[in-house]
Amino acid sequence: xxxxxFKHFVDSYHVVIKDKYYMLLNIGFMMVIMAELSLNSYVVxxxxxxxxxxxxxxxxxxxxxxxxxIMIINTLVVATLTFTVNRIVDNTSKKIVxxxxxxxxxxxxxxxxxxxxxWILCLFSIIATLGELIYxxxxxAQRFLMIPExxxxxxxxxxxxxxxxxxxxxxxxxxIGAFILPWMMSVYxxxxxxxxxxxxY
Numbered sequence: 001x002x003x004x005x006f007k008h009f010v011d012s013y014h015v016v017i018k019d020k021y022y023m024l025l026n027i028g029f030m031m032v033i034m035a036e037l038s039l040n041s042y043v044v045x046x047x048x049x050x051x052x053x054x055x056x057x058x059x060x061x062x063x064x065x066x067x068x069x070i071m072i073i074n075t076l077v078v079a080t081l082t083f084t085v086n087r088i089v090d091n092t093s094k095k096i097v098x099x100x101x102x103x104x105x106x107x108x109x110x111x112x113x114x115x116x117x118x119w120i121l122c123l124f125s126i127i128a129t130l131g132e133l134i135y136x137x138x139x140x141a142q143r144f145l146m147i148p149e150x151x152x153x154x155x156x157x158x159x160x161x162x163x164x165x166x167x168x169x170x171x172x173x174x175x176i177g178a179f180i181l182p183w184m185m186s187v188y189x190x191x192x193x194x195x196x197x198x199x200x201y
Contacts, residue, residue: 015151016158022146024199026162029139031196033166034173035109035189036132041174043067043112046182050116066118070125077129085133098138102197105131110190114182139200 016022044067051063061069089097108128115121147155169192177185 028196028199030162030165034169035193037170041170042177073125074129101131101135106193110186113189114186
């Protein structure tokens with residue numbers, strides 16, 4: 001009946017909540033992914049206001065189009081380098097590779113929060129995406145190992161909350177960004193992301 005199903009639902013998630021290490025992993029991931037999700041909130045708004053329009057290869061690029069360029073770069077890096085990066089990750093110390101991923105991801109997204117120059121935005125889009133490609137498989141593998149085999153669906157469903165939490169943090173960043181300077185926003189994002197990576201580590 002409905003009551004027993006609801007009780008089973010509550011009991012299932014209670015088990016996940018009591019799993020301290022998995023909860024810390026989710027909170028850490030929420031803080032890390034906030035940087036990436038801030039592209040769609042804070043960064044696009046800031047570029048619309050602060051980016052100096054220019055012509056590149058005959059194309060007129062304003063702030064909104066610059067955001068599109070960042071998204072295209074992100075997609076191209078993922079499409080062309082995922083296999084190569086995964087091969088390097090597989091053949092290198094996970095600890096060293098993870099630290100490299102942390103540095104690239106944190107530096108890349110922190111700079112994107114405040115940069116307004118075309119080439120700097122392009123370069124650090126590549127750096128941020130490479131960092132993501134490096135740390136993500138290691139983090140996903142760690143998450144998978146932490147989930148009990150008979151509770152995979154419950155854990156994975158609960159894990160989605162970290163994505164929504166990251167989205168809320170990104171939206172909050174949009175509000176905070178209205179009151180602080182862009183370079184301060186870079187520092188704020190770097191601190192949140194590094195704290196997140198400490199929890200993941």
